[in-house]
Amino acid sequence: MTGLHARTALTLAALAAALAGAALLALMVGTRPLAPAQAWAALVQPDAADPAHVVLRQLRLPRLAAGLVAGAALGMAGVLMQAVTRNPLAEPGLLGVNAGASFAVVLGAFLFGVNDSAALSALAFPGAALAAAAVFVLGGAGRGGAGPVRLTLAGAALTALLMSLVGALVLVRTEALEVWRFWVVGSLADAGSRPLAMMAMVALAGGLLALALGAALDALALGEEAARSLGARTGWVRAGTLAAVTALCGAAVSLAGPVAFLGLMAPHLARALVGPGVRPMLLAAGLIGPLVLLLADVAGRVALPPGEVRVGVMTALLGGPVFILVARRMRLGAPA
Amino acid sequence: MxxxxxxxxxxxxxxxxxxxxxxxxxxxxxxxxxxxxxxxxxxxxxxxxxxxxxxxxxxxxxxxxxxxxxxxxxxxxxLGLLPQAPIAPEGITVGDLVARGRAPWRGLLAGWSAADEAARAAALAATGLTDLAARPVADLSGGQRQRVWIALALAQQxxxxxxxxxxxxxxxxxxxxxxxxxxxxxxxxxxxxxxxxxxxxxxxxxxxxxxxxxxxxxxxxxTPEEVLTPGALEDAFGLRALVIADPVTGTPLVVPA
Missing domain, CATH: 3.40.50.300 (P-loop containing nucleotide triphosphate hydrolases)
Incomplete structure (x- = not known):
């Protein structure tokens, strides 16, 4: 709100430090563990003949980058969704983004037998964007008349519709089911084959738009009438927010598949740490998202050797209990 | 005009x-x-x-x-408006809520200026909330909370x-x-x-x-004396009432008959 409080700045610095640690772990841990010195060497003096360096540069580095982008995007998108719908249970999936991506992926598998990671990733983004646009139009937000309830309902309805179509398609064709059931859990393992640079740019644009809308969303949090009398053009604020959510979620779902729960969890942890101002929350959730995602990814690599547990599973599996613990402690420990 | x-x-x-x-x-x-x-x-x-x-x-x-x-x-x-039921974001402090009244004066990415701080301090002082600035709004009484919203409107200047x-x-x-x-x-x-x-x-x-x-x-x-007459009250509310002088202030006092 009033610039960054000193405490907020400290919290953000601590989160950034923790994220750096998680990033290092993400480079070191796996079926072929690397010592910190080895990982560092592979980064600064890569040796193409050293298989350890190849693993790091071709597998773990893209995977780390995808985790950073997808995690930050989901965290920030969750903040935006909760702010614009004024609903503490809102999460990016509510806008129909994940259902749209699912439908596009399944349709691709059903009609054209698409099954490689790069093509699925390319299908997921337009699917997500179209679904979000449809929710926006159905919710009538373009005319400034759409309240948070209409938007939420439009998202829920479209999600139900698209998921029933997905169900119908995968029932008819087993190949489509096979493709979809792996994709839908969410994974960073195929990051190297996904359009990393492009999606990073899309997410960055979404993130900057989100930060620019922060003050207007702070006004919107006080209610529609209060926001407008504070000079916020609420129709445009909603439109901009949904554009940012679409960019952020579209990038995340394209890079990692529909990772569940992170977009719900990160905003709540952020609010507990830095208070209800939208801009500080965006920054905090943008750090918490990748922190949780990278830790879940690392845990998934060592949980069931020699295999891997997909990051979408680990995020909810580890994040759920931690989230409940934190939420309970925050309630109890809230200053009187 | x-x-x-x-x-x-x-x-x-x-x-x-x-x-x-x-x-x-x-x-x-x-x-x-x-x-x-x-x-x-x-x-x-x-x-x-x-x-x-x-x-x-x-x-x-x-x-x-x-x-x-x-x-x-x-x-x-x-022109500022205090609506009937504004929403206080969960966990917000008095000072942070009043600061949101500065929205129409702040640039898109501008920081918190000295003028913003002066307006907030004046609004808190005028509403007697200076000492409560760091308190969560949820902890306040109904009357204090209404003062916070008025302070927000004041900070809007x-x-x-x-x-x-x-x-x-x-x-x-x-x-x-x-x-x-x-x-x-x-x-x-x-x-x-x-x-x-x-x-x-x-x-x-x-x-x-x-x-x-x-x-x-x-x-x-x-003026109150011109408007609050038994006839006008009957017309507006269908209310039969006496209008007497308020014993404290002398202004019209409506006593339903």
Missing amino acids: TGLRAENLTLAYDRRIVVEGLTLALPAGRVTAILGPNGCGKSTLLKALARLIRPQAGRVTLDGEDIHALPTRAVARR TEHLLLDEPTTWLDLPHQIEVLALLRRLNREQGRSIVTVLHDLSLAARFADHLVLMAAGRVLAEG
Whole structure:
């Protein structure tokens, strides 16, 4: 709100430090563990003949980058969704983004037998964007008349519709089911084959738009009438927010598949740490998202050797209990 | 044409006409109370004055200019509205909530300026909240919370301040506290205040100018003595009442018969 409080700045610095640690772990841990010195060497003096360096540069580095982008995007998108719908249970999936991506992926598998990671990733983004646009139009937000309830309902309805179509398609064709059931859990393992640079740019644009809308969303949090009398053009604020959510979620779902729960969890942890101002929350959730995602990814690599547990599973599996613990402690420990 | 005026205003929700052909000049630099029975259109009128709804016919002017021809932000720097049920974000402190009143004065990515801080400090001081600035809003009493919202509107630094039933939900001492605060802000800072109120006798005590509405029209306006007559009360509310002089202030006191 009033610039960054000193405490907020400290919290953000601590989160950034923790994220750096998680990033290092993400480079070191796996079926072929690397010592910190080895990982560092592979980064600064890569040796193409050293298989350890190849693993790091071709597998773990893209995977780390995808985790950073997808995690930050989901965290920030969750903040935006909760702010614009004024609903503490809102999460990016509510806008129909994940259902749209699912439908596009399944349709691709059903009609054209698409099954490689790069093509699925390319299908997921337009699917997500179209679904979000449809929710926006159905919710009538373009005319400034759409309240948070209409938007939420439009998202829920479209999600139900698209998921029933997905169900119908995968029932008819087993190949489509096979493709979809792996994709839908969410994974960073195929990051190297996904359009990393492009999606990073899309997410960055979404993130900057989100930060620019922060003050207007702070006004919107006080209610529609209060926001407008504070000079916020609420129709445009909603439109901009949904554009940012679409960019952020579209990038995340394209890079990692529909990772569940992170977009719900990160905003709540952020609010507990830095208070209800939208801009500080965006920054905090943008750090918490990748922190949780990278830790879940690392845990998934060592949980069931020699295999891997997909990051979408680990995020909810580890994040759920931690989230409940934190939420309970925050309630109890809230200053009187 | 200074101040806020409604000219031949017709307001409707979809097809249902709530206010029809209403013309009204709100005296600048005064406290005006809008009175009337439930559903008479007084809140709707206030929303139209605050540019929240677009009139079906007629216009609202601010210093002679059509309020809908002015940019949203420009209006927000001159006219503030405290709605009936604003929402306090979960966990927000008094100081942070009042700071949000600075929204129309801040740039897109601008930081918190010295002028912002001065406006917030003055708003907190005027409402007696300086010592509570770091407290969560959720911890405050109803009367204190209403003062926080008024402080937010003060931090907005508008010459006109519109309030929609600011004393609803408050007990009598807190109602008096809020109304006394509004009058003090008017007297000390020269702000024009327009408030929708339910309590007729309190309105007579604290407002300079009363507007009595019924069925979307203005029945009477003027000083409390001019407006609050047994005949007008019968016409507006269907209420048979005596009007006597308030033994404390001498203003009209409505005693239902």
